[in-house]
Amino acid sequence: MTTSVLAAGMGDFWNFSQTGDLLSRTFVQQSLLALALLGLIGGLLGPMIVARQMSFAVHGAAELSFTGAAAALLLGFSVNLGGVIGAVVAAAVFGWLGNRARERDSVIGVVMAFGLGLGVLFLHLYGRAGTGFALLTGQVVSVGRSGLLAVTVTSVVVIVVLALIYRPLLFASLDPRVASAAGVPMRALSVVFAILVGLAAAQGVQIIGALLVMSLLITPAAAAARLTASPLRQVVLAVLFAEISAVGGLILSLAPELPVSVLVTTISFAIYLLARLFGMRARE
Numbered sequence: 001m002t003t004s005v006l007a008a009g010m011g012d013f014w015n016f017s018q019t020g021d022l023l024s025r026t027f028v029q030q031s032l033l034a035l036a037l038l039g040l041i042g043g044l045l046g047p048m049i050v051a052r053q054m055s056f057a058v059h060g061a062a063e064l065s066f067t068g069a070a071a072a073l074l075l076g077f078s079v080n081l082g083g084v085i086g087a088v089v090a091a092a093v094f095g096w097l098g099n100r101a102r103e104r105d106s107v108i109g110v111v112m113a114f115g116l117g118l119g120v121l122f123l124h125l126y127g128r129a130g131t132g133f134a135l136l137t138g139q140v141v142s143v144g145r146s147g148l149l150a151v152t153v154t155s156v157v158v159i160v161v162l163a164l165i166y167r168p169l170l171f172a173s174l175d176p177r178v179a180s181a182a183g184v185p186m187r188a189l190s191v192v193f194a195i196l197v198g199l200a201a202a203q204g205v206q207i208i209g210a211l212l213v214m215s216l217l218i219t220p221a222a223a224a225a226r227l228t229a230s231p232l233r234q235v236v237l238a239v240l241f242a243e244i245s246a247v248g249g250l251i252l253s254l255a256p257e258l259p260v261s262v263l264v265t266t267i268s269f270a271i272y273l274l275a276r277l278f279g280m281r282a283r284e
Contacts, residue, residue, distance in 0.1 A: 032250055034143045038216055041158045045200055057197065064115040065201055067115040068087065091196075091199075095193065096187065096190075168185075197217070200217060219245075223271050224238040224275070
């Protein structure tokens with residue numbers, strides 16, 4: 001019985017005709033493009049997030065994007081806008097108060113705990129638990145034109161600003177003491193980069209959920225760091241890994257009708273494990 005069910009499930013994964021039919025539909029194409037853009041900005045930001053030890057900040061920004069989205073539900077305005085406001089405000093606070101690495105975790109923990117408490121309150125007052133669950137696990141199939149536009153605008157902003165600040169930011173991330181002595185505006189860079197992370201996290205919350213956003217912003221970059229020490233190669237590999245996880249997760253989820261976020265995180269984690277394995281062998 002179990003074997004037959006498993007075989008049927010595997011057959012659903014390889015149902016190319018059904019997958020092709022679904023890929024021809026507009027809402028799936030919009031979701032695919034939104035995930036591809038999220039993978040792009042996640043791959044671009046990820047190596048710098050890892051280098052600056054900001055993984056916990058990504059988690060904090062994602063959780064507080066959830067708080068902003070919950071407040072938007074309660075007040076009756078755009079959930080996407082509410083999520084962006086929540087994530088950007090949180091990220092700016094993290095960047096300003098947690099400029100030093102030893103202070104960052106405690107600042108994020110304090111702000112995130114307070115923000116999550118507010119988010120729970122807002123959802124309780126709103127009165128629809130299912131909507132709150134969607135914010136935690138994502139709703140990529142309902143991205144729509146407005147959601148795709150929001151991801152596109154965010155991607156353009158992140159790419160342009162990151163290109164402008166990349167060199168001093170890389171200097172400040174790899175050797176903060178020398179960069180500070182050389183006059184690099186450390187706190188300003190920290191705040192600007194944190195806001196970029198907040199923008200990306202906010203869009204990630206709308207698509208794959210607050211609980212899983214790290215699978216595109218952290219895991220691909222962590223895998224890339226296992227394979228090369230070159231900053232440029234890390235960015236290229238991180239983008240590649242993020243795109244495989246995002247686009248591959250959506251395509252594989254179509255025929256068996258599985259949650260997209262589950263497959264995105266599974267592929268991302270598998271890539272990380274393989275990168276660790278190959279990285280270990282390369283060092284032997």
